[in-house]
Amino acid sequence: MRKPGFKVFLVLLTLVFFALTVVGCGRGGGTDSGTSPDGGEKVKVGFVYLGSPGDAGWTFAHEKGRQYLMEQIPDVVTETVENVSDADAERVLTQLAENGNKIIFATSFGFMDPTINVAAKYPDVTFLHCSGYKVDDNVGTYFGRMYQARYLSGLVAGKATETNKVGYVAAYPIPEVIRGINAFTLGVREANPDATVRVVWTSTWYDPAEEKNAANALLSVGCDVIAQHQDTPGPQQAAEEKGKLSIGYNSDMSALAPKAVMTSAVWNWGPYYVETVKAVMDGTWTSSQYWGPMSDGIVGLAPFGPMVSDEVKSLVDEKKTLILNGDWDVFTGPIKDQQGELKVQDGQVMDDVAMLDMMWFVEGVEGSI
Amino acid sequence: MNYDFLVAVLATAVVAGTPILYAALGEIVCERAGILNLGVEGMMLVGAVTGFIAALSTGNPWAGVLMALLAGGAMASIHAFLTVSLKANQVVSGLALTLFGTGLSAYIGKAYIGMPLPNPFRPVEVPVLSEIPFLGAILFRNDPLVYLSFLLVPLLWFLLFGTRAGLNMRAVGENPAAADSLGVNVFATRYMYVIIGGMLAGIGGAYLSLTYVPAWMENMVAGRGWIAVALVIFATWNPVNALIGSYIFGGIHALGFRLQTLDVSVSPYFLKMLPYLFTIAVLIFVTRKNNLNRIGAPKALGLAYDREER
Numbered sequence: 001m002r003k004p005g006f007k008v009f010l011v012l013l014t015l016v017f018f019a020l021t022v023v024g025c026g027r028g029g030g031t032d033s034g035t036s037p038d039g040g041e042k043v044k045v046g047f048v049y050l051g052s053p054g055d056a057g058w059t060f061a062h063e064k065g066r067q068y069l070m071e072q073i074p075d076v077v078t079e080t081v082e083n084v085s086d087a088d089a090e091r092v093l094t095q096l097a098e099n100g101n102k103i104i105f106a107t108s109f110g111f112m113d114p115t116i117n118v119a120a121k122y123p124d125v126t127f128l129h130c131s132g133y134k135v136d137d138n139v140g141t142y143f144g145r146m147y148q149a150r151y152l153s154g155l156v157a158g159k160a161t162e163t164n165k166v167g168y169v170a171a172y173p174i175p176e177v178i179r180g181i182n183a184f185t186l187g188v189r190e191a192n193p194d195a196t197v198r199v200v201w202t203s204t205w206y207d208p209a210e211e212k213n214a215a216n217a218l219l220s221v222g223c224d225v226i227a228q229h230q231d232t233p234g235p236q237q238a239a240e241e242k243g244k245l246s247i248g249y250n251s252d253m254s255a256l257a258p259k260a261v262m263t264s265a266v267w268n269w270g271p272y273y274v275e276t277v278k279a280v281m282d283g284t285w286t287s288s289q290y291w292g293p294m295s296d297g298i299v300g301l302a303p304f305g306p307m308v309s310d311e312v313k314s315l316v317d318e319k320k321t322l323i324l325n326g327d328w329d330v331f332t333g334p335i336k337d338q339q340g341e342l343k344v345q346d347g348q349v350m351d352d353v354a355m356l357d358m359m360w361f362v363e364g365v366e367g368s369i
Numbered sequence: 370m371n372y373d374f375l376v377a378v379l380a381t382a383v384v385a386g387t388p389i390l391y392a393a394l395g396e397i398v399c400e401r402a403g404i405l406n407l408g409v410e411g412m413m414l415v416g417a418v419t420g421f422i423a424a425l426s427t428g429n430p431w432a433g434v435l436m437a438l439l440a441g442g443a444m445a446s447i448h449a450f451l452t453v454s455l456k457a458n459q460v461v462s463g464l465a466l467t468l469f470g471t472g473l474s475a476y477i478g479k480a481y482i483g484m485p486l487p488n489p490f491r492p493v494e495v496p497v498l499s500e501i502p503f504l505g506a507i508l509f510r511n512d513p514l515v516y517l518s519f520l521l522v523p524l525l526w527f528l529l530f531g532t533r534a535g536l537n538m539r540a541v542g543e544n545p546a547a548a549d550s551l552g553v554n555v556f557a558t559r560y561m562y563v564i565i566g567g568m569l570a571g572i573g574g575a576y577l578s579l580t581y582v583p584a585w586m587e588n589m590v591a592g593r594g595w596i597a598v599a600l601v602i603f604a605t606w607n608p609v610n611a612l613i614g615s616y617i618f619g620g621i622h623a624l625g626f627r628l629q630t631l632d633v634s635v636s637p638y639f640l641k642m643l644p645y646l647f648t649i650a651v652l653i654f655v656t657r658k659n660n661l662n663r664i665g666a667p668k669a670l671g672l673a674y675d676r677e678e679r
Contacts (some may be wrong), residue, residue: 051587051588052475052587054475054478054479054482054586054587055587055588199629200626200629200630201629202626203638203641204591206588207589207592208577208584208589208591209388209581209589209591212581212582213381213385213622213626214622214626216381216626217623217626217629217630220627220630221631232586232589233483233584237582237584255483255485256483256485256584257485367629367632368632368634
């Protein structure tokens with residue numbers, strides 16, 4: 001007679017061992033808990049991440065914001081959950097609320113409906129959802145006007161290109177990405193009316209090797225500056241290897257491609273997190289759809305590389321001042337689309353709704369949606 | 370489409386296909402011996418991160434390859450223990466290995482994210498051969514790991530179809546009971562090829578972190594392990610077909626990107642779908658009974674071998 005009992009036990013034991021190790025790794029990310037040394041009560045803040053800070057991109061930028069929050073408000077304890085899929089978001093959000101987190105930041109578009117659902121069950125918890133459009137009494141949304149930083153980085157690219165061809169590696173044709181490409185192109189052509197921006201879609205947010213591949217394709221047709229809307233620095237590395245220039249995105253990408261990166265259009269969530277947590281603690285927070293301008297510090301440019309001349313810097317500063325003062329915004333007419341049709345009349349400023357729905361390319365973009 | 374365009378696409382296809390090729394060769398060896406290992410993605414990730422760390426700390430990319438090989442083998446030995454010794458479900462164990470590898474590689478690599486590798490493999494032109502028109506530019510201006518894969522394909526093909534060891538491997542995958550009765554050690558054979566398969570997957574992962582990108586980023590394998598698993602079926606468990614298949618799988622994106630730069634509007638989604646469409650077509654063909662023997666799908670694939678159930 002065979003006795004399967006022992007073997008089944010061994011299989012289970014090995015699987016449990018795996019599972020524990022994986023859970024252990026996942027949790028390595030940074031769960032801080034406890035009370036302050038003086039025994040005072042701390043406010044618990046939860047963060048739900050789509051990826052992990054190891055992506056050197058989107059989630060990394062949010063993680064830096066969380067760290068900034070911890071530095072600025074010592075009375076805060078944070079709990080983070082990494083690598084949360086859209087399907088699992090509702091469970092994770094519920095868990096964070098059950099754990100006593102009073103403020104929860106859901107940092108991915110796909111968490112929108114789960115956030116609304118869970119928020120309805122926990123009315124005394126404040127939920128903030130990044131990049132979505134659904135709100136409730138205790139749910140607000142937040143995002144930044146990245147197109148303003150994109151425009152400024154476009155000025156740098158336009159001045160730098162010698163072939164008058166700028167390449168742009170982009171993930172998916174959605175309004176957020178298209179808006180960025182358009183703003184960037186307006187910047188490029190402000191600095192250099194002869195230049196064009198060539199777009200290649202990768203249909204992935206996260207694949208360093210493919211993103212690099214796409215950048216190489218752009219370099220091979222004569223583009224000498226590479227910009228991107230992806231989650232990794234793959235395109236920057238392609239530019240570095242070929243001795244060309246590039247504009248980074250998400251966070252300062254100069255460390256990975258020091259000879260190529262002139263500047264990066266960066267997210268800076270820290271100040272927003274600090275302000276929001278303070279508002280909730282003071283009881284002054286009310287639900288809103290926050291689309292933060294550059295003057296709030298939520299988006300910006302990373303420090304310039306040594307290859308950027310003072311002339312270019314002062315051009316960027318000049319436009320930056322206009323944007324920061326609110327005297328001028330990027331999508332101010334006249335703006336033509338790819339077919340040469342006037343989309344925004346001279347002197348007119350595009351409203352937020354039109355910007356959020358943008359599904360057309362401005363003149364000077366080469367590629368199709 | 371001119372000459373330069375074609376050369377550029379094909380040259381990129383070779384580079385993009387190489388990590389998939391290593392992993393697929395490993396999986397072919399493993400499946401030929403009758404064990405399905407769905408942990409390829411996890412083994413590649415662990416190979417990528419350990420290879421990167423070893424190359425960075427020793428200053429020698431070959432040390433990275435060696436490390437990736439050992440790490441991939443170690444990962445695979447877990448699968449071998451579970452499926453060969455404990456006769457666990459191969460699908461479950463393989464999936465667990467992928468989850469485990471994803472978590473483990475992220476944990477090990479935390480401090481190395483986004484660090485540049487000062488000493489990656491660089492392209493080396495092969496004298497004489499690189500001067501061959503067309504083929505020279507595509508095949509012989511690559512890095513050493515690509516050349517290694519060129520050698521590996523005929524070597525594995527010969528091992529599989531030209532040697533007694535290969536015959537034993539296939540026998541174990543086709544009919545382990547018969548092989549056992551002829552004195553082949555089924556358990557040792559399966560252990561060996563599962564581990565060799567893991568080693569090759571490890572090198573495939575390291576190719577990404579040592580040459581292609583080259584840097585460590587979490588989850589940087591980005592699904593190539595799964596493509597390799599599909600490719601094995603596409604290649605009908607034959608190393609030579611795997612070479613062709615991996616260049617098609619790898620090259621299809623490169624082609625898509627290049628077409629976009631020429632304003633040829635082909636949906637990137639459509640191109641992305643193609644390799645899987647091919648795989649489904651092959652699957653349909655393979656599963657027709659009278660094609661089975663000719664194609665060489667291992668009959669005992671996925672089944673645990675138990676001497677007492679003979």
